[in-house]
Amino acid sequence: MSDEKQNLPAVPAEHDNQVVLAEPIPDPGVEPHELRITDIDPKAADRVERQVATMFGLAGVLALGSCVAYFAIPRDSILEFGPLTGNANNLVIGLCLGLSLFLIGAGAIQWAKKLMVDTEVAEDRHDAHSTPQQKTEIMEAFQQGAAESGFGRRKLIRRSLIGAMGLLGLPAIVLLRDLGPLPGRKLYDTIWAKGIRVVNDVTLRPIKPSDLVVGQLVNAAPANLAPMQEESGVEYQNAKAKAAVIVVRIAPNEIRTPAGRENWGIDGILCYSKICTHVGCPISLYEQTTHHVLCPCHQSTFDLADGAKVIFGPAARPLPQLPLAVDAEGYLVAQSGFTEPVGPSFWERG
The missing domain is CATH 2.102.10.10 (Rieske [2Fe-2S] iron-sulphur domain)
Structure with a gap:
């Protein structure tokens, strides 16, 4: 019996006590790649690019809107929705930030699904430790992935994403105000004074x-x-x-x-x-x-x-x-x- 047969798992036979060897399941391989409409029609790709850039742009506007709402809406103003009530300042800030994050995520998903290269790749497992050659291959794969993502080539998406992510940091800075006033000189002074017992x-x-x-x-x-x-x-x-x-x-x-x-x-x-x-x-x-x-x-x-x-x-x-x-x-x-x-x-x- 060959070594290959010796390593196959043993399973019981259906009608007697004999043991037979199961055949391995054949590797189905990678399914043929199907082109998307954006891979064929440049106009469709440009249309998707504008959609993604619009999402990123709206995300930046909403991030700015949360900063405006923080200062413009009185802290004690109340919104009423039938039996439901809520603080208008907190509600508007939350909606703006939530929608901004949602649009950045939705734009990134649309970008990945419609514009980035979607060819499936399979490779054999290897040791966790990488050889110098493997490190070189990894860097080449990274550079190839960066090129295939279109981040450097599609300037509209790149600029709108960078703008949205940059503006999204402004609310975090503005909201630092809610941590409370700075201590000023309060930590320098106590009620101790000359002559206090x-x-x-x-x-x-x-x-x-x-x-x-x-x-x-x-x-x-x-x-x-x-x-x-x-x-x-x-x-x-x-x-x-x-x-x-x-x-x-x-x-x-x-x-x-x-x-x-x-x-x-x-x-x-x-x-x-x-x-x-x-x-x-x-x-x-x-x-x-x-x-x-x-x-x-x-x-x-x-x-x-x-x-x-x-x-x-x-x-x-x-x-x-x-x-x-x-x-x-x-x-x-x-x-x-x-x-x-x-x-x-x-x-x-x-």
Whole structure:
């Protein structure tokens, strides 16, 4: 028996227990190619080209229309369709963008079906790794495909598509406005100011140096935060998020004070922003032996005994430090507000 027969699959016979070998299914091959009307009639090809260019052109107009609608239609205007109502601004922008994307897709399909070469090609499977010769053949096939697509030859389609795709990017730029106003100077300022007492963020009791022992860390807040709670919930939460601090007491001989901050602590008591400089997570996981505080979100680690500099993790800046003093009654107070923005780093921070 030949090797070819030995490799054929075995199937049971219909009327007895004998096993026979099945013949392989013959390869039907590639069906003969049929020419389209656009392959025969140049006028038909030009007509399809104009159709595709019209779709791309309308897509660009609709993309511009979405930008116009964003500014021209009032945000509070309402459209009513019987029992259905909707925001006119959002509806028109959505329709314009949706139709623009649809027309680009429809034009691309019409272009591929009617104008691009549609000859079927079959090739044998080969190893995933390409030889230099195969790479050359791939590049030649790519260049041939680019030529057969007509992208370089059909200028009307090329220009209209490039225009539509370019204009489609404008709504994305315009809609960036809805991400909200830029922070401006808001991240530079907190409600900390000269003379503001440091209070426990739970009991709201003012803190004296004698209340802290070496190795202790306390979550704290400014004393002027509590009155804001009754005035405005939003303003209160924003102020609290930026003003939250941690107060730690370290043996003075273990502190490496950065230049210019010699008088920012009180007998080893230091105060830092509680907001991680990576993405703004609150931190307070403290290891008193090493004086390291860890952010639970992405494991940024800061050395509180060395100006809260970053010793591990993705954070790029030390925790901002709040300069401390003691008032006439012996309570911890701020010498001033923070001298740098609190929270995560951003491009305007410098």
